[in-house]
Every structure is written in C-alpha cells, then in structure tokens.
Amino acid sequence: MLQCKQIRHTARVVQIAVPPAGGAYLESFLRASSFSAEHSVKKQVNMALPIYSTYDCIVLGAGIQGSFTAYHLAKSGKKPLLLEQFPLPHTRGSSHGQTRIIRKAYPEDFYTHMMEEGYKLWEEVEKASGTKLYRNTELLVLAPDGNPVLESICKNLEDFKIPWERLTQETLKQRYPGFSIKPGEVGCVDSSGGVLCADKALKAVQELFQQMGGVIHDGEKVQSIEPGPVIKVTTTKHTYAAEKLVITAGPWAQKVLSPLGLQLPLKTLRINVCYWKEKFPGKSDILTNAPLFLAGGLNGVEHEIYGLPSQEYPGLIKICLHNGNEAEPEERDDLAKEDKIKDISILSSFVSNYLPDLNPEPAIIERCMYTVTPDHNYILDHHPLHKNIVIGAGFSGHGFKISPVVGKILSELCTGAPLTYNLKPFQINRF
Numbered sequence: 028m029l030q031c032k033q034i035r036h037t038a039r040v041v042q043i044a045v046p047p048a049g050g051a052y053l054e055s056f057l058r059a060s061s062f063s064a065e066h067s068v069k070k071q072v073n074m075a076l077p078i079y080s081t082y083d084c085i086v087l088g089a090g091i092q093g094s095f096t097a098y099h100l101a102k103s104g105k106k107p108l109l110l111e112q113f114p115l116p117h118t119r120g121s122s123h124g125q126t127r128i129i130r131k132a133y134p135e136d137f138y139t140h141m142m143e144e145g146y147k148l149w150e151e152v153e154k155a156s157g158t159k160l161y162r163n164t165e166l167l168v169l170a171p172d173g174n175p176v177l178e179s180i181c182k183n184l185e186d187f188k189i190p191w192e193r194l195t196q197e198t199l200k201q202r203y204p205g206f207s208i209k210p211g212e213v214g215c216v217d218s219s220g221g222v223l224c225a226d227k228a229l230k231a232v233q234e235l236f237q238q239m240g241g242v243i244h245d246g247e248k249v250q251s252i253e254p255g256p257v258i259k260v261t262t263t264k265h266t267y268a269a270e271k272l273v274i275t276a277g278p279w280a281q282k283v284l285s286p287l288g289l290q291l292p293l294k295t296l297r298i299n300v301c302y303w304k305e306k307f308p309g310k311s312d313i314l315t316n317a318p319l320f321l322a323g324g325l326n327g328v329e330h331e332i333y334g335l336p337s338q339e340y341p342g343l344i345k346i347c348l349h350n351g352n353e354a355e356p357e358e359r360d361d362l363a364k365e366d367k368i369k370d371i372s373i374l375s376s377f378v379s380n381y382l383p384d385l386n387p388e389p390a391i392i393e394r395c396m397y398t399v400t401p402d403h404n405y406i407l408d409h410h411p412l413h414k415n416i417v418i419g420a421g422f423s424g425h426g427f428k429i430s431p432v433v434g435k436i437l438s439e440l441c442t443g444a445p446l447t448y449n450l451k452p453f454q455i456n457r458f
C-alpha cells in the first residue's frame with residue numbers, strides 16, 4: 028500500500044508517495060533536499076522507497092518548444108518541471124546556434140496568422156528579460172515570376188495588411204547588386220522579416236520560466252514513461268509523477284513516443300549549416316548588401332536555399348539548404364556516412380551562380396537537426412490513447428519563430444484551457 032505524505036518546503040508543496048519498505052534512496056533524497064522536517068518524515072515513513080516528486084505538469088525536452096511551453100504553463104499559474112537530457116546549454120538538438128529567421132511571409136495563412144501573436148510574444152520576452160532578441164532586416168523571397176508559393180505569400184501579406192513590396196528583376200538588381208538575379212526571377216519583400224538571436228532567446232525564456240517558479244532539471248534523460256491518470260516519468264536520476272506530460276523531444280521524439288505505442292511519420296535530417304567568406308576580402312560590398320533571403324524554384328536549383336546577413340561570424344554570411352540527409356541525432360557528426368543529397372555542392376554552385384563575390388567553398392560548417400513531417404506542418408496534439416499526454420513535434424526546420432505561440436498552444440492542450448487557434452493542420456490523424 029502506498030502512503031502519501033505532503034511536506035511544505037519553502038513555497039512549494041512536494042508530495043511523496045512511499046511504500047512501507049525501507050531504503051537508502053529516501054535518506055539521500057532528504058539529505059539533498061535539506062527538508063527541515065527531515066527527521067520526523069524519516070521516522071513516519073520508516074526509510075521508505077521509492078519517492079516520486081509530484082508536479083502539476085512535466086515537460087520533456089528543453090529546446091525552444093519545451094521551454095516556451097513551460098513558460099506559458101508557469102504564466103498560467105502552474106508549477107511545471109522541465110526535464111532535459113543534456114546539461115544546458117547544449118548543441119545536440121535543433122534550437123542551438125546564434126540566429127534564426129523570423130517572418131510573416133508564409134504561403135499558408137495559418138502560419139502568417141500565428142506570427143501576428145508571435146511577434147507580440149517575442150516582444151514580451153525581450154521586455155521581461157531586458158535582452159534584445161529581434162533585429163528587423165526585412166526578408167526577400169526570391170522565385171521565378173508567377174511561382175505559386177511566391178504568389179500565395181504575396182496574397183497572405185496583402186490579406187493580413189502586412190507592409191510588403193513586389194520587386195521586378197530590375198528593382199532587384201538595383202537594390203541588391205551583389206545578387207546575380209537571372210531573367211524571369213522576381214522578389215517580394217516582407218517588411219517584418221528579420222533575425223532572432225536564438226541562443227539568447229532560449230536562455231531568456233528558460234530564465235523567465237525559473238523566475239516564475241518553474242523548475243528545470245538538466246542532465247537528466249527520461250528513460251521511461253508509465254502512462255495513467257498519474258503519469259510516472261523515470262529519468263537517469265529520479266522518478267517524478269504528474270497528471271499531465273508534454274513531450275517536446277525534437278529529433279528524439281520518435282524514440283520517446285515508440286514505447287507509448289505511437290509511430291509518427293517523422294524523418295530526422297542532419298543539416299549542414301554553412302558560412303561563406305568574401306572572395307577578395309574588402310573588395311566587394313556583398314557583406315553589407317546581401318539580404319536576408321529565401322529562394323525557391325530558381326533556375327537550375329532544385330532545393331530551397333536561404334541566407335542570413337553576417338552576424339555570428341564577422342565577415343561570414345550564413346547560406347544553407349532547407350534540406351539534409353537522414354540521420355539519427357547521435358550520428359549527426361559521423362563524417363563517414365555517405366550523403367545522398369549533395370547539399371554542399373548544391374550550395375557551392377548556387378553561391379558561384381548567384382553570389383559571385385563570395386568564395387564558393389564554405390569557410391565554416393556546423394551541424395543542426397531537423398525533424399520533418401510529410402507535409403512539413405507541425406504536430407500539436409494529444410496522444411491518441413493517453414489524452415493527458417500532449418505532443419509537440421515535427422517542426423520541420425521552421426519552428427523557432429513560432430515557438431512562443433507553439434508553447435501557448437501546447438500549454439492550452441495541457442491545461443484544457445480554451446484553444447486560441449484552430450489546430451486542424453497540426454492533428455495527428457491527418458497522417
């Protein structure tokens with residue numbers, strides 16, 4: 028028979044459920060927690076084992092999605108526990124690095140709609156943390172004239188009354204002379220586009236969450252989840268209990284979900300993040316005039332390519348393929364693995380062709396992981412069998428900018444609060 032005890036420790040209530048048998052586990056827990064009630068508790072429970080610390084809700088994974096979920100849960104008065112397998116900060120998942128694109132230019136109207144609140148929430152985090160996280164640079168979307176994706180983006184910007192501009196080939200050439208635009212290629216400029224300071228953002232959200240009373244345990248890998256009205260989560264260090272669990276495990280999502288009987292059509296891709304240097308340093312103005320851009324369907328370029336103005340490495344511009352080769356996160360840096368998509372040579376030929384003032388060999392290559400769904404839309408839903416488990420997954424290489432809204436949605440799904448958004452595009456039953 029389990030007994031249930033409550034010990035008041037500063038402002039937090041910790042519940043421990045204990046079987047009558049004795050053990051050393053309780054003793055070390057009591058020592059580590061330095062409870063003032065230590066002695067009497069020891070006597071009452073007679074050195075019992077094991078102990079489950081109980082939280083309102085547990086969030087598994089402290090990337091940007093889990094961190095924003097925990098932030099919104101804390102804002103709504105809950106006391107969540109955020110669990111992370113690696114010591115923070117870390118570079119093994121999808122949320123590390125200094126920069127991410129933020130934009131309202133999307134071909135799907137639901138993302139443009141979410142970004143209206145997204146910008147407000149980023150501003151809220153900037154103000155509360157006193158950290159500048161957003162740099163407004165404008166975003167150039169480059170495509171062949173009449174490209175359906177480009178046309179949907181222009182329509183959304185117009186419908187949502189977001190200041191934007193259509194650029195002809197001539198205007199493009201005047202405004203961005205370092206960009207070798209080809210005949211028939213046009214552009215659209217999203218005035219809201221810019222760069223988010225990703226690492227700083229993650230740190231700021233995690234700090235704000237803790238200031239609101241939230242708890243982060245890093246360096247603790249979740250090893251098993253026992254579903255039920257009270258979910259038991261066992262990590263490499265401890266066992267926790269909560270009525271609700273949110274799983275935001277990034278590229279590890281499928282590994283965490285399989286033992287819970289759920290197979291999702293997720294692919295994990297390793298992405299080469301490439302930085303490019305001026306061919307003759309100081310001889311061109313490419314470092315100052317290359318825009319933040321997204322390019323799709325260009326002459327002889329099969330893939331979408333994007334670029335960010337110089338920021339993290341002075342003198343270097345980040346230009347990457349919006350695609351990569353399948354790999355587990357643990358084999359991300361296995362250089363012996365052969366790549367089917369020759370991403371670096373595709374990028375080299377794009378750079379030679381479109382940005383001739385840059386050296387067509389990357390100066391620095393870093394790695395990051397995408398977790399993609401077949402339609403590239405996110406998964407934001409309850410577990411189909413265990414309704415008190417909520418899943419945020421498959422952010423498909425475009426989840427950072429919307430993470431403040433994703434966190435709000437996941438926290439609404441977790442607490443049962445009225446939903447702010449129509450979640451049909453994100454439901455699991457679409458697969």
Ligand SMILES: Cc1cc2nc3c(=O)[nH]c(=O)nc-3n(C[C@H](O)[C@H](O)[C@H](O)COP(=O)(O)OP(=O)(O)OC[C@H]3O[C@@H](n4cnc5c(N)ncnc54)[C@H](O)[C@@H]3O)c2cc1C
Pocket residue numbers: 087088089090091092093110111112113119120121122123126127128129247248249250275276277278279280283298300395396397419420422423424425426427428429
């Ligand atoms: C190169 C690159 C460029 C990108 N560019 C953009 C961009 O310009 N704009 C944009 O909006 N988005 C962009 N994205 C996408 C965006 O960064 C991701 O969508 C987002 O970071 C996903 O966050 P996440 O929290 O889901 O995943 P992650 O950051 O991977 O977080 C998941 C966390 O769960 C933890 N975890 C997993 N399993 C366990 C376990 N068993 N126990 C405990 N912890 C566990 C992991 O360690 C990890 O910290 C880009 C991504 C990459 C890789």
Ligand SMILES: O=C(O)[C@@H]1CCCCN1
Pocket residue numbers: 128129130321333348349424425426427
């Ligand atoms: O989310 C974004 O805006 C970008 C688009 C290009 C690929 C990387 N992510």
